[in-house]
Amino acid sequence: MSGPVDRLAGWLAPEGPRSRAVIARMLAGAFATAYLLVRLRYFADGERHAPSDFAPVGVCAILGAPLPAGATWVIAVLTAALGVAFTAGRRIRIVGPAFFVALLWTLSYASSWGKILHSENLLVLHVGIFALAGDLRGARVAGWALRAAAIATVLTYVVAGVTKLRSGGGAWLSGDALGSWLAWDALRKIELGSLHSPLAARIAGSPPLLQAFALYTLAVELGAPLALVSRRSAYGWVALAWLFHLGIAATMAIGFFYPLSGVAFAALLPVERVAPLRRLAGRVAPGV
């Protein structure tokens, strides 16, 4: 490798530790499966909705009408079963793509009732990357999967940050937009009979705090590419991003459980140094 194209290819698909890739895949699979099982009725019971509420998104746009109730239960249960097999690394080159397609379908269908839940986007992207990576044999494929997952993570934050500047601009930099959203989000949750954070109204009334939180938000989102520069910058950004989600949970009662669990950042962290995880990885992938 000598030319710039080869150097770029080497950076985008470096050699990497298979154990870390297997653990990152296992964690993403375990999170997705647990998420499906905990919310099984939410994903499976399409009968709760009126057919007229159906507003298909993503891959579900091919549907002209909601699926029969029995079909949504079968698909959700099958997706969870595939998730168990994916997590355990069973027949991964077949199960991986099958689980990705099933998960993409199930989560897209659940978001096809007028409101998209953005906390699930990155999870699907990560499962898709590990599904593409097959059995992760070879340092090159393992390193590629980790780098691709890290890039997907970073870019989703960048997109969110750029969108705030595009749509909010100066109002986001000053904290005004954040203040309006904090107050409105708490208000509507109260009026919708849902859980809300009592901190929201207090922070919304403090312009200096609002501006500090708004700038912190933009720094985490737009500064995400720094996580790709070095190991130390990755650790630093992961810590800041995790605190960002903790702050969202505390002030808006919105749980982005995938990043809050830490699993979303596994590709950026030396998870293979955690002995129990390494032992588990050894069981699901021979040679780790």
Add this chain to the structure above:
Amino acid sequence: MTDRAGPPASSPAASPRTLATVTLVLGALVLSPLARARGWDSFPLSSYPMFARGNLGSVNELAHALLVLADGTRVPASPSLVGTPEPMVATAIVRGHVTRGTAADLCASVAARARDARAVDAMAVEIATSTFDARRYFSGAPGARAPLERTVHARCEIAR
């Protein structure tokens, strides 16, 4: 980087250039919502438009379902009564019915769930859009939480 030596590669077409191309395509896909109109949203690709608008202001309208108690006071119908555990999905469902002119249908289904749940001593259900001032709402002043304006699109009694 401790265990690079593993079993021989078995993934097909695993040259660095091929893998790098896949990453570039993936990155372009994740970034592609930025090339679309503001507010564009889908799944799993999104521009993440939630909470991005800068001109939200303090006065906004909310579509919601209300339970009318025996003394005439109104309390929120929980999202589960609207048919979902998610509050934002609940308001989207209510808004959709109001827009389509089918608020009475939704009202009937919320009333049926309220009757089955027996959670509160509610007499009726209202499907409404209410305008609130968020700044006033949290001021702590008497009556601050009352809506500035409320339009009831449908009302139905809860059969007992």
